[in-house]
Amino acid sequence: MKSDHIPSATIQRLAVYVQVLGWMQRDQVKVVSSEALAKACDVNPSQIRKDLAYFGEFGVRGVGYYVEDLITSIKRSLGVDRVWRTALVGVGNLGRALLNHKEFKARGFHIVGAYDCDPFKIGEVISGLEVMCTKTLSDWVKELDIEIGIITTPPERAQRAANHLIESGVKGILNFAPARITAPENVFVEYVDFFHQLYSLAFSITLAGQ
Amino acid sequence: MKSDHIPSATIQRLAVYVQVLGWMQRDQVKVVSSEALAKACDVNPSQIRKDLAYFGEFGVRGVGYYVEDLITSIKRSLGVDRVWRTALVGVGNLGRALLNHKEFKARGFHIVGAYDCDPFKIGEVISGLEVMCTKTLSDWVKELDIEIGIITTPPERAQRAANHLIESGVKGILNFAPARITAPENVFVEYVDFFHQLYSLAFSITLAGQ
């Protein structure tokens, strides 16, 4: 198969597969069938086989998939079989929480720079990282070889933070601020807005109550 | 139109429309066409008209949509035109950040209970809320009329937290822990795992670099 265009839904699911496979590996499971993995991920078995087929043939017919190998293969396919260096802009409550979040390093996303424009925050050390002035961002991005920016500013400062990051030459932005931001085509932007999910919940509950 | 089944993609987009319309309202914009709103939300104009048509006829032909009315209509359609009372389980870094997050109240999601099983955390007051023992959760959920639970525990304790919430009778769960949880059909579960979005970014950047 090895198609060129891959649905973004597939990418999202592959991330889930990796997570679930990780738990299986910790439970000493060596081999898994698409059916078993499907049940654990709450999707259709052929969906899994098709998702994997976009990237290659990772299974053994009549047997299934070797858990460890499959994790490696999916991670390589997603491009997360290496370290990604990131910078965080906006050291508020959420920014602090993310800087202290152990999972980032564990998953290969190293936060190597923390930036804020508030003079009272500059110089503070959080989780071993000194908060720097946002204006000096572009020097550091090149110096530290940063490819991904994380925005945790208030919404009204999100676009300015994005501009700083884009100027500095980052290739992707993860935006936690509840604001749309514009970026050139070659800079990828992903949004994290958990209020969308809260809205979904509110809607589902309301609908079910009718 | 007024269909019964509504695509979840539509719900996600409606949340975006509300956000963008809010910004327009702040900028004194009174009327907006589907084309203008579409540009701001980066979607197709007919997509917007179709999404809205699931819930009613909110526009005026030849004119467009009245911004204020449309916000009200969408919020009512989503069921977010009222206060939702929520409880948070797991007072770690992320839990603390969310408890201090002003936006929750602003958007109608009130966190009225904070729970943890760590005796050192119980009794601590965060953002005016005393952390209570998770074991007492179900008493409070009924007492405080809580409908939504927010899980911010470590992954290995997510299912236990979920069980407590489900027993207590919450109708929906927002899970920030990087773990799949199982719940009965009548309890809705939404996941927030920003590593999925980081994976998407990593993949897009890797692909573009080829």
Place this chain on the structure above:
DNA sequence: CGTTGTGAAGAGCTTCACAGCG
């Protein structure tokens, strides 16, 4: 024999094109 990999069928979402209406 059992499970994968995959073409074909099916379902669902998105876009088009235009009738309907203020």
Place this chain on the structure above:
DNA sequence: CGCTGTGAAGCTCTTCACAACG
């Protein structure tokens, strides 16, 4: 005249069913 609301077309993603094969 201009923009909404919507049936129909188009397209993409998902599921099925089975051939391929270790």
